[in-house]
Amino acid sequence: MFENQNNGRFVCYETKQFSFIIFEKIQKQKMFLTECPRDAMQGWGEFIPTDKKIDYINSLMDVGFDVLDCLSFVSPKAIPQMADSAEVAENIDKSRSNTKVSAIIGNYRGAEKALKHQSVDIIGFPFSISETFQHRNTNKSQEEAFNEIIRMLELVKSENRQLNIYFSMAFGNPYGEMWKWEDVDFWAQRFSEIGIKDILLSDTTGVATPETIALLFEKIPAKYPEINFGGHFHNRYEDSYSKLKAAYDQGCRRFDSAIKGIGGCPMAKDDLVGNMPTEQVINFMSVEKAEHKLNLLNFESAYNKAKDIFHFQLKQIKDDFKNYIYRRLKMYC
Numbered sequence: 001m002f003e004n005q006n007n008g009r010f011v012c013y014e015t016k017q018f019s020f021i022i023f024e025k026i027q028k029q030k031m032f033l034t035e036c037p038r039d040a041m042q043g044w045g046e047f048i049p050t051d052k053k054i055d056y057i058n059s060l061m062d063v064g065f066d067v068l069d070c071l072s073f074v075s076p077k078a079i080p081q082m083a084d085s086a087e088v089a090e091n092i093d094k095s096r097s098n099t100k101v102s103a104i105i106g107n108y109r110g111a112e113k114a115l116k117h118q119s120v121d122i123i124g125f126p127f128s129i130s131e132t133f134q135h136r137n138t139n140k141s142q143e144e145a146f147n148e149i150i151r152m153l154e155l156v157k158s159e160n161r162q163l164n165i166y167f168s169m170a171f172g173n174p175y176g177e178m179w180k181w182e183d184v185d186f187w188a189q190r191f192s193e194i195g196i197k198d199i200l201l202s203d204t205t206g207v208a209t210p211e212t213i214a215l216l217f218e219k220i221p222a223k224y225p226e227i228n229f230g231g232h233f234h235n236r237y238e239d240s241y242s243k244l245k246a247a248y249d250q251g252c253r254r255f256d257s258a259i260k261g262i263g264g265c266p267m268a269k270d271d272l273v274g275n276m277p278t279e280q281v282i283n284f285m286s287v288e289k290a291e292h293k294l295n296l297l298n299f300e301s302a303y304n305k306a307k308d309i310f311h312f313q314l315k316q317i318k319d320d321f322k323n324y325i326y327r328r329l330k331m332y333c
């Protein structure tokens, strides 16, 4: 099968007597975007006052993201920054927005706490392809986590909400454990069997390359069409385009990101590897002419609030923009 630039593809059909090639129009799929202020905030050193969090999250609710991953119901000792999530959850204004709200949880108790809040539509559990990271992050083995997820799924169904699974360390790990795509496939199969419908292939510590991203997005989603797969990348600012492109070219239209790429998982390594920056996803969509429904004016106003919370500077933004233009020019020259 060969895709071309005109929203179409040449498909080769073979019967016993004939083989023929036809041109099929393909519907351009809309992007499905998740903004992750939870990932940005959870490792932030100074405590962000609760009212600032609420104000920031409500400004993001106006942008038009499909999902806002903004809450966390884990141990406050492990992640003190998110200890006020219950109060934040009670003050999310969903009246003007279709954006779904997602909360991260690390055990059944966290799921129960999250689901008490009517604003929470989705809970997300970080299942790890690396056994070491499963222990580090949730104090469980993979099998223990899997069994707990089965219980959580029952709970989520009875509450009429949704359970997303992150495949942490899906592209490799920094602990010296062997990585192969077949391990990701093994777990995708098991999660498919229990009826999980949403899996985010996550590059927790930024070890993925465009090649491993392309490999995983080529192999895995095709085998499990009943599951919606997405990309949850952590990377350096300048690697954003090539990583998005690697997944996009394999048909992935679902991406998680955080403004300015701030954040990461504090349980993974000592140094946080930044998130996929949302501005880079927006740049990417404009280059690829990908359809989305973000309100960019509202995005700018949320971006200004992020600037205040995370103290990033205008000069830094200008430098990033200059670097971005330079790289694009280099690609075309």
Ligand SMILES: CC(C)(COP(=O)([O-])OP(=O)([O-])OC[C@H]1O[C@@H](n2cnc3c(N)ncnc32)[C@H](O)[C@@H]1OP(=O)([O-])[O-])[C@@H](O)C(=O)NCCC(=O)NCCSC(=O)C[C@@](C)(O)CC(=O)[O-]
Residues within 6 Å of the ligand: 039, 042, 072, 073, 074, 075, 076, 077, 078, 079, 104, 105, 106, 107, 109, 110, 111, 113, 126, 137, 138, 139, 166, 167, 168, 169, 202, 203, 204, 205, 232, 234, 264, 265, 266, 267
């Ligand atoms: C998962 C647990 C809770 C298990 O924690 P545990 O140690 O197994 O639980 P425990 O039952 O032994 O309890 C330990 C303490 O935590 C408390 N506790 C226990 N559970 C809860 C709860 N739900 N809510 C509030 N408190 C809780 C519990 O009460 C106790 O407090 P103490 O008695 O010592 O005062 C713990 O290991 C933990 O909090 N880990 C942090 C997980 C986390 O938030 N990681 C970051 C988010 S995941 C991520 O960022 C990756 C992602 C999503 O971006 C994808 C990717 O890139 O890979």
